Amino acid sequence: MRIHLGVLFTTATVVAQTVHTVGPGGFAQIADAIAAAAPDDVIEVQAGYYTPFVLDKALTIRAAPGARVSVLPSGADSVRIMPPAGTVAALARIEFLNPWRFFLGYGVRVERGTAWFEDCVFESPYTYQAAALTVDHSAAVLRGCVIAGFGVGVSTAGTENPGLLAEVATVLATDCIFAGSNTTFDSYGGGGPGIAATTSDVHLVRCEVYGGDQLHVWGNPAAAGIRSTNSNLWLADCDVEGGASYQTGGVGVVQGWPVPVRTARTTIAGGPGLNGGTTGAAVQGAVLAAPLLGLDADPTPLVRGGTFALAFRTEPNWPVAVVLAPDVGPTTLPELAEPAGVPPATTSLLALLVADSSGAAPFQTAIPAGPALLGAHLFVTGVAGASLPLQTAPPVGGLVW
Numbered sequence: 001m002r003i004h005l006g007v008l009f010t011t012a013t014v015v016a017q018t019v020h021t022v023g024p025g026g027f028a029q030i031a032d033a034i035a036a037a038a039p040d041d042v043i044e045v046q047a048g049y050y051t052p053f054v055l056d057k058a059l060t061i062r063a064a065p066g067a068r069v070s071v072l073p074s075g076a077d078s079v080r081i082m083p084p085a086g087t088v089a090a091l092a093r094i095e096f097l098n099p100w101r102f103f104l105g106y107g108v109r110v111e112r113g114t115a116w117f118e119d120c121v122f123e124s125p126y127t128y129q130a131a132a133l134t135v136d137h138s139a140a141v142l143r144g145c146v147i148a149g150f151g152v153g154v155s156t157a158g159t160e161n162p163g164l165l166a167e168v169a170t171v172l173a174t175d176c177i178f179a180g181s182n183t184t185f186d187s188y189g190g191g192g193p194g195i196a197a198t199t200s201d202v203h204l205v206r207c208e209v210y211g212g213d214q215l216h217v218w219g220n221p222a223a224a225g226i227r228s229t230n231s232n233l234w235l236a237d238c239d240v241e242g243g244a245s246y247q248t249g250g251v252g253v254v255q256g257w258p259v260p261v262r263t264a265r266t267t268i269a270g271g272p273g274l275n276g277g278t279t280g281a282a283v284q285g286a287v288l289a290a291p292l293l294g295l296d297a298d299p300t301p302l303v304r305g306g307t308f309a310l311a312f313r314t315e316p317n318w319p320v321a322v323v324l325a326p327d328v329g330p331t332t333l334p335e336l337a338e339p340a341g342v343p344p345a346t347t348s349l350l351a352l353l354v355a356d357s358s359g360a361a362p363f364q365t366a367i368p369a370g371p372a373l374l375g376a377h378l379f380v381t382g383v384a385g386a387s388l389p390l391q392t393a394p395p396v397g398g399l400v401w
Contacts (some may be wrong), residue, residue: 041060042375044064051077052073087114095121110133116398118142152180167200171202178207179194179209183214197231209226213244214245221248222247224250240253243280249280264289296313297309308367310362320382336391
């Protein structure tokens with residue numbers, strides 16, 4: 001189905017925003033712009049390297065078009081994302097990197113409110129069990145991000161570094177890669193899980209999750225792809241694999257309580273045994289097939305004058321409601337089997353689809369070309385089902401470019 005958003009965008013809140021520039025001709029550091037900004041302002045960052053910051057306001061921080069923006073360690077400071085409760089901080093196309101093994105390193109932590117991350121890269125520091133991204137007593141919604149333990153990109157050993165650490169949190173992710181750090185005989189601890197979740201809700205669609213490898217014949221065990229304790233997991237259209245090892249590969253998913261992991265069209269595999277080692281178990285704990293709403297393809301970005309396309313995947317002949325919202329806001333609703341990714345009070349109906357006999361429900365919409373939408377927050381999600389509770393998927397869309 002094709003629809004035009006020229007009229008429907010009037011239902012979304014597009015607020016005139018002050019734009020603060022970081023880089024040549026503007027503020028020297030992201031932290032300086034945050035201090036000067038008011039809630040709902042935009043911080044546009046030009047290409048360069050910047051120091052960690054604390055984001056304690058409901059702001060949007062985005063890289064300038066075509067710019068590579070990297071946040072590098074500076075002392076012991078961390079990046080802390082903590083907008084006021086009930087508000088959202090949005091970050092797009094920012095790299096949070098830890099290129100040095102010793103002395104300098106920082107983590108990215110969401111500690112309050114909700115954070116939206118779009119096309120971001122996270123790398124953990126070389127610190128024992130430190131994660132690339134920690135979501136602690138808060139919520140994070142991610143699209144198109146890479147979240148990896150220390151050194152994954154260059155096969156360097158880490159120190160049991162998870163990609164994502166969720167603690168009493170809600171994490172909704174689409175089209176992301178999570179990878180734990182690898183380890184060797186002389187590194188401290190074992191490999192890191194791609195995701196470690198404690199007392200959290202984690203809902204993934206079209207994501208890849210990898211446990212860290214053990215790269216020495218006499219080293220510690222390989223890590224699980226996902227290690228869960230008292231957490232709810234929903235995996236639709238995903239691939240999950242434990243780390244490789246010369247002994248026994250890591251478990252694909254470890255579910256540490258009786259509630260089963262819900263899966264649909266998802267592959268879970270134990271890590272391979274290297275050079276005669278034993279393949280790890282696919283699952284430790286309960287797994288249950290469920291009619292989850294997912295996607296057939298990665299969603300396109302929101303570009304003015306372009307086309308935004310989604311291809312939902314659900315049960316054959318099920319109705320699918322496509323809804324639009326101006327912001328994310330994970331919440332639990334009795335009518336939904338998974339956490340809602342957008343505030344129900346602010347949603348507008350875009351389209352009502354019916355999946356075909358294979359369960360496919362494609363949707364696309366034209367995006368107006370006017371300058372007023374630049375930087376606007378527009379989130380699209382789906383709700384599907386023939387009876388309660390209905391199925392929903394993490395929101396996609398995000399910033400309009």
